[in-house]
Amino acid sequence: MRLLFITALLTLSIASLGQQQQILNGNFEPTDGNDSRYLAITEKKDGKWHRVLYLLHQTTVAMQGWYLDEKCTIADSLQIWYHDNKAVSSIKEYRNGVMNGTTLEFHDNGMMKDSVTYENGRRKGISLGWDKDGYINDSTSFDGQGNGVQMHMYSGGEGKVYSAGRWIQDTLKNGPWNYYHKNGTVMAKEMYKNGKLETCKCFTETGEPIADELCIEKEAEFKGxxxxxxxxxxxxxxxxxxxxxxxxxxxxxxxxxxxxxxxxxxxxxxxxxxxxxxxxxxxxxxxxxxxxxxxxxxxxxxxxxxxxxxxxxxxx
Missing domain, CATH: 3.30.1150 (Fusion Protein Consisting Of Minor Coat Protein, Glycine Rich Linker, Tola, And A His Tag; Chain: A; Domain 2)
Structure with a gap:
């Protein structure tokens, strides 16, 4: 009943001729089950399709954007996403389904989080990232062909390097990646090949080696x-x-x-x-x-x- 009420309420408030309405799950697939997450309102305008996604449990806008196809799979022009508190989360620009132009991301407090330039779907040029307090904590440089370097820093504006390394194909780590303690000593040395981790050596803040079996990443979990x-x-x-x-x-x-x-x-x-x-x-x-x-x-x-x-x- 609650879902029907919300759908009816939104329909009354934004209904117009030519609109299509769908309930989507978290993967943006049509659903009529308990995994429903969004109400999608799609309307054809000026030869394109404009879609607005509403969060069902909050009746707030999650996204609005333009597409070239009725099923909204080929993004074109701007895509704007929002945090649950209604602040803008990201502004992305597409051309024929491929990212082009500058992509901006924001923290939920409104501070800039990231600024990246894309050309035909590839990262290009220098990009910067900021923490919630406005301090730069990330810097990358890409050549537009998928190759780039990155330096990530600890938050707080102290300028202390946390990690540095190279990327290929925009998303695959390649070659040596080094990680540092706040005192500047090496915390870990990783070696990647085409995105696959081959070796990892870890060290204490005083430079003493850590056993290989401890040089691993584990997610947080409930005790037991x-x-x-x-x-x-x-x-x-x-x-x-x-x-x-x-x-x-x-x-x-x-x-x-x-x-x-x-x-x-x-x-x-x-x-x-x-x-x-x-x-x-x-x-x-x-x-x-x-x-x-x-x-x-x-x-x-x-x-x-x-x-x-x-x-x-x-x-x-």
Whole structure:
């Protein structure tokens, strides 16, 4: 009922002749199931198709852009995406389905995040990146043929280098990549070939080698893994929340994004997909009640990292 109400509400507010409406999932595919995420409103204008995506659980605009085809698979002209707080997330320019021109990305506080120039789908020229406080933390230079170099810096404006290396085909690391501690000593030396990691050596802040088996990356996880997470949910989750709020029978999948600190603490919880009927709020409540997680590991040390976590509610 909630989905039908939202769809009807949006239809009344923006309806016009020639518009097409679809419910899409997170992969932008048509759906009529519990994985619905967007309401797509598409209209032909001046020989092109203009599409607006609305987040169903928030009834806010997620994206608007232009396409050359009715199915909206060939982007053309501007594509503007928005954060959940309605601030602009990115502005991208396409020509016949290929990125061309300058792409701008923004943090959710409105500060510039990235500025990259594309030519026929390839990165070209010098690009810069900034942290949320406006300090430069990234610099790249590409030749327009897929080859480039990158230097990434620690946030905070101190100008301390975190990593440096080369790219091929725009997205594949190639050759040596070096990573540095904040004191300037080498933290890790990686060797890539066509995007594949071949060797990795790690070091402490004083230059002492770290055992190879510790020179790996691990994602943050709940203590005890999936079994530990399931046991925590059985004990603490109020699974009847959607039942009491009248959710339809079926499986309802929510998705959260949050930060797991180097000490395992959870912060910056954000619901990426909320099926409604109180499920998003219950997910936030359960995450705030969660004990510390096992932090992510990188080059023999604990690091702060983002974590995406799904949660499925079952209504019988």
């Amino acid at each position: 893994g999936q079994e530990g997470w399931a046991a925590f949910l059985r004990k603490n989750l109020d699974a009847n929340v959607p039942v009491r709020k009248g959710a339809p029978v079926g499986y309802h999948r929510a998705m959260a994004l949050f930060v797991v600190g180097a000490d395992g603490s959870i912060s910056d919880i954000k619901i990426l997909h909320d099926p409604g009927f109180g499920m998003g709020a219950e997910f936030i409540r359960i995450l705030k009640k969660s004990p510390k997680w096992v932090p992510a590991q990188q080059y023999g040390r604990n690091v702060k990292a983002y974590r995406k976590q799904p949660l499925t509610f079952v209504v019988q």
